[in-house]
Amino acid sequence: xxxxxxxxxxxxxxxxxxxxxxxxxxxxxxxxxxxxxxxxxxxxxxxxxxxxxxxxxxxxxxxxxxxxxxxxxxxxxxxxxxxxxxxxxxxxxxxxxxxxxxxxxxxxxxxxxxxxxxxxxxxxxxxxxxxxxxxxxxxxxxxxxxxxxxxxxxxxxxxxxxxxxxxxxxxxxxxxxxxxxxxxxxxxxxxxxxxxxxxxxxxxxxxxxxxxxxxxxxxxxxxxxxxxxxxxxxxxxxxxxxxxxxxxxxxxxxxxxxxxxxxxxxxxxxxxxxxxxxxxxxxxxxxxxxxxxxxxxxxxxxxxxxxxx
Amino acid sequence: xxxxxxxxxxxxxxxxxxxxxxxxxxxxxxxxxxxxxxxxxxxxxxxxxxxxxxxxxxxxxxxxxxxxxxxxxxxxxxxxxxxxxxxxxxxxxxxxxxxxxxxxxxxxxxxxxxxxxxxxxxxxxxxxxxxxxxxxxxxxxxxxxxxxxxxxxxxxxxxxxxxxxxxxxxxxxxxxxxxxxxxxxxxxxxxxxxxxxxxxxxxxxxxxxxxxxxxxxxxxxxxxxxxxxxxxxxxxxxxxxxxxxxxxxxxxxxxxxxxxxxxxxxxxxxxxxxxxxxxxxxxxxxxxxxxxxxxxxxxxxxxxxxxxxx
Numbered sequence: 001x002x003x004x005x006x007x008x009x010x011x012x013x014x015x016x017x018x019x020x021x022x023x024x025x026x027x028x029x030x031x032x033x034x035x036x037x038x039x040x041x042x043x044x045x046x047x048x049x050x051x052x053x054x055x056x057x058x059x060x061x062x063x064x065x066x067x068x069x070x071x072x073x074x075x076x077x078x079x080x081x082x083x084x085x086x087x088x089x090x091x092x093x094x095x096x097x098x099x100x101x102x103x104x105x106x107x108x109x110x111x112x113x114x115x116x117x118x119x120x121x122x123x124x125x126x127x128x129x130x131x132x133x134x135x136x137x138x139x140x141x142x143x144x145x146x147x148x149x150x151x152x153x154x155x156x157x158x159x160x161x162x163x164x165x166x167x168x169x170x171x172x173x174x175x176x177x178x179x180x181x182x183x184x185x186x187x188x189x190x191x192x193x194x195x196x197x198x199x200x201x202x203x204x205x206x207x208x209x210x211x212x213x214x215x216x217x218x219x220x221x222x223x224x225x226x227x228x229x230x231x232x233x234x235x236x237x238x239x240x241x242x243x244x245x246x247x248x249x250x251x252x253x254x255x256x257x258x259x260x261x262x263x264x265x266x267x268x269x270x271x272x273x274x275x276x277x278x279x280x281x282x283x284x285x286x287x288x289x290x291x292x293x294x295x296x297x298x299x300x301x302x303x304x305x306x307x308x309x
Numbered sequence: 310x311x312x313x314x315x316x317x318x319x320x321x322x323x324x325x326x327x328x329x330x331x332x333x334x335x336x337x338x339x340x341x342x343x344x345x346x347x348x349x350x351x352x353x354x355x356x357x358x359x360x361x362x363x364x365x366x367x368x369x370x371x372x373x374x375x376x377x378x379x380x381x382x383x384x385x386x387x388x389x390x391x392x393x394x395x396x397x398x399x400x401x402x403x404x405x406x407x408x409x410x411x412x413x414x415x416x417x418x419x420x421x422x423x424x425x426x427x428x429x430x431x432x433x434x435x436x437x438x439x440x441x442x443x444x445x446x447x448x449x450x451x452x453x454x455x456x457x458x459x460x461x462x463x464x465x466x467x468x469x470x471x472x473x474x475x476x477x478x479x480x481x482x483x484x485x486x487x488x489x490x491x492x493x494x495x496x497x498x499x500x501x502x503x504x505x506x507x508x509x510x511x512x513x514x515x516x517x518x519x520x521x522x523x524x525x526x527x528x529x530x531x532x533x534x535x536x537x538x539x540x541x542x543x544x545x546x547x548x549x550x551x552x553x554x555x556x557x558x559x560x561x562x563x564x565x566x567x568x569x570x571x572x573x574x575x576x577x578x579x580x581x582x583x584x585x586x587x588x589x590x591x592x593x594x595x596x597x598x599x600x601x602x603x604x605x606x607x608x609x610x611x612x613x614x615x616x617x618x619x
Contacts, residue, residue, distance in 0.1 A: 068543035069514040077512055202387055202512050204379040204547065233378035237514065244554070244589050255568050256561040256594035263597065279554050279591050284566035287573070 001138050002060040008134040009053040012146055015127045016046040023116055030112035038116060038157075041089075045153060048085050051078050052146035059142065059238050069277075072201075072238025075142040079198035082145035086152055086191035090184040093156050097180035100173075117161045124154035139239035139275075141198060148190045155183045200236070207234040207241060211273055215243060218268045225249075225261050227285055243269060244279040248288040258282045315453060318444040319363035322456055325437045326356040329430055341415070342423035343407045344470045344489035348430065350399050351466060351497050355459045357392040357504070361385060362456040379587075382511075382548030389508035393501040400501070404494045407487040416483045420474055427471035434464035452549065459500075466493055510546075517544040517551060521583055525553065528578045535559075535571055537595055553579060554589040558598040568592045 023039030055078030063070040131147030134140065163176020206212065212234060219229045228248040235242045247265075249258050259282075266278040333349030336342075364385055373380045417423060441457035473489045476482065516522065522544060529539045538558040545552050557575075559568050569592075576588040 063543075066516055067514060068516050069545055071513075073513045077509070199387065203381075203383040204377060206376050206378050233373070235379055249565050251564060251566040253565045254561060254594075255559050255563045255565060255592055256596060258565050258568075259592065259594040259597050262591070279589055281572070281589050282565055282569065282592055284564070284569045286566060287569055 004134055005056045005060065005138050005140050005143060006053075008131055008143055009049070009056040009146070012049045012127055012131055012150065013046070013053050015123050016042060016049045016150070019120055019123055020046050022119065026112055026116050035113055035116050038120070041092075041153070042120070044085065044089070045149060048082055048149050049146055051081065052142045054078075055142040056140065059140075069237065069242070070240055072236075072240040075140060075238035076198045076201035079141040079145040079194055080202060082142070082149055083191045083195035083198060086145075086149055086187060086194070089149070089152050089156075090188045090191065093180050093187075094184040097177035097184065100177040100180075114161065114164055117157045117164070121154050121157040121161060124150045124157065128154060141194075141201070141238060145194050145198075148187070148194060151190075152183075152187045155187065156180060159183045201238070204235040207236055207243075207273075211241070214272045215245075215269055218265060218272060219245075221268070222261065222265050228288060239275050241273055241276045242279075243273075243276055244281070246281050246283055248283045248285055251284040251286050253284075314444060315448050316363070316367050318441055318453055319359065319367065319456070322359040322437055322441055322453075322460070323356065323363050325433055326352055326359045326460070329433055330356050333426060333430060336422060336426040340417060340419035340423040340426075342417045342420065342474065342486050343403065343410055344473065344486045344493065345423045345426055347403050347407070347490040347493040347497075348427065348463075348467055348470055350396065350403055351463055351493055351500075352430070353399065354396050354497055354500055355456075355463050357389075357396065358456050358459045361389055361392075362452040364388070379547065379552065380550055382546075382550040385548035386508045386511035389504050390512065393505040393508065396497065396501050400494050400497050404491060407490040407494070411484060411487040411491075414484070417474075417477060417486050420478050424471060424474045424478065427467050427474060430467040431464050431471060434460045434467060438464065462496075466496060511548070514545040517546055517553075517583075521551070524582045525579055528575060528582060529555075531578070532571065532575055538598060549585050551583055551586045552589075553583075553586055554591065556591050556593050558593045558595055561594045561596050565592075 020039055020042040023035055023042055027033075027036030027039050055074045058074040059071045061067075061071050128147045128150035131143050131150065135144035135147055159179035159182070160176060163179055166172055166175045207215075212232070215232065215234070226247050226249050230246050230248070232243070232245040247258075247262065249261070262280040262282065265280065269278050270276045330349055330352040333345055333352055337345030337347075337349055438457045438460035441453050441460065445453035445457060470489050470493070473485050477485045522542070525542065525544070536557050536559050540556050540558070542555040543553070557568075557572065559571070572590040572592065575590065579588050580586045
């Protein structure tokens with residue numbers, strides 16, 4: 001899994017560095033300013049791809065003394081930064097489009113421009129599709145974000161291509177910038193979605209309701225063996241899910257029995273939710289009854305299995 | 310009660326720094342003294358610190374809710390990161406302006422007005438800082454104390470600009486102004502870096518500083534005769550909240566009640582040593598620990614999470 005992610009990230013770095021070099025060379029050779037600026041744009045893609053590459057490598061590392069909960073948050077942070085970069089790209093595309101709408105389009109080297117755009121569209125499309133596929137399989141936010149970044153370029157390049165094509169056939173100058181604006185809006189939405197997702201992880205937001213229901217269902221199945229379950233807390237970092245809860249059992253249960261029960265519950269949760277890290281704190285009935293009142297007000301008992309009376 | 314006084318102190322510091330920021334930037338632009346503008350940006354950084362302190366003090370009571378079950382401490386970290394970046398951006402503009410002034414040799418139009426502004430800044434900074442220090446000492450509030458230190462440092466910067474503008478007034482050396490501005494810009498970049506570093510540390514779930522983990526170890530050691538082994542200590546921080554969890558191995562035949570009593574005592578002692586510590590202890594039986602202990606220790610990843618591949 002890790003190797004798959006790292007390979008995808010490496011492919012993205014290689015593709016963007018090839019594109020950057022190619023565009024700059026062609027731009028310099030043909031003297032086309034627009035191609036050179038495309039090359040600079042690819043340069044920022046390269047930086048973003050390098051960040052994703054670094055994040056993927058970090059997140060694959062096992063927990064260590066400095067990051068005892070693992071390195072999943074590196075992916076979340078990388079996703080957030082990438083989302084901001086995507087917005088920056090949208091802003092630049094939109095500004096360029098508006099400038100073109102107001103001042104008209106000038107294409108100095110149509111052939112070179114078309115060739116570069118076509119290549120850039122194809123490469124970015126293929127690489128981003130690969131990134132999306134691996135991201136889905138590995139729940140990698142960093143790769144998904146990088147995929148969206150490249151998809152942004154694929155869309156904007158193809159918009160320019162279509163615009164240029166239509167321009168040569170019909171002479172409609174306005175189509176290219178209009179398409180570019182449309183692309184900018186589309187991508188801004190993707191950037192927003194990414195940022196929401198990443199900041200949820202960064203802010204320790206709870207797992208989505210359906211996943212918490214799964215945890216509640218598993219607790220229900222084990223309900224005959226305990227008295228109460230409460231203070232369920234969940235959060236996510238990268239693909240890693242963190243779950244902790246308090247389990248109330250009979251006072252005279254031995255630690256061995258209680259631990260076996262915990263192990264069973266933990267195993268079932270891990271089976272239902274991949275990469276779940278479950279920590280169960282066992283409480284005796286007597287302690288629970290004596291402090292339950294302020295615990296309720298402090299932590300708002302969440303989703304307590306109803307059967308356990 | 311203490312909540313109210315702390316909140317009021319934090320609010321006063323927010324208002325004072327906000328007023329100073331606005332006044333310094335306005336007077337700086339109007340008088341043509343770029344060093345005063347730079348000081349205004351530094352005040353903006355203080356405003357950030359003051360807002361963060363206010364947030365820390367006022368949101369401390371806000372309980373975890375359905376969508377943020379570990380509380381809201383991370384909001385502080387994320388805000389800190391964003392604000393540090395914004396302030397760096399501003400510093401970039403100031404520095405560009407100062408360099409331009411240095412090269413073109415423009416003069417400060419109203420050096421006296423700029424001086425008066427800096428004098429006011431020093432007075433406000435010093436008095437608010439003293440007030441914050443006294444409240445912080447009374448309620449043992451780290452957030453307010455940090456805020457007070459910010460203001461203290463800012464007062465020093467304002468004082469040196471005041472002196473620099475005085476020299477400018479006497480000698481007519483106008484290049485002093487942009488030079489001071491660049492100096493302040495360097496200070497701000499450093500301060501912004503510190504804020505960003507701490508925020509990112511929290512956002513990435515980095516472990517608590519070593520000296521704090523040592524304190525946890527010490528508490529565990531004082532109970533060592535009552536358990537068999539403690540392992541998989543994990544710590545992280547969000548805002549002022551410290552999250553700590555660990556596995557505790559005890560005798561198989563210990564009852565849950567006894568084990569919980571032990572946990573409660575340990576948790577209590579850790580909370581005493583480290584403020585705002587949220588401790589979750591998972592009790593393991595000796596037999597289970599011996600069976601799977603090796604794979605569950607610190608250095609190795611939790612292999613039980615399903616993926617066999619590494």
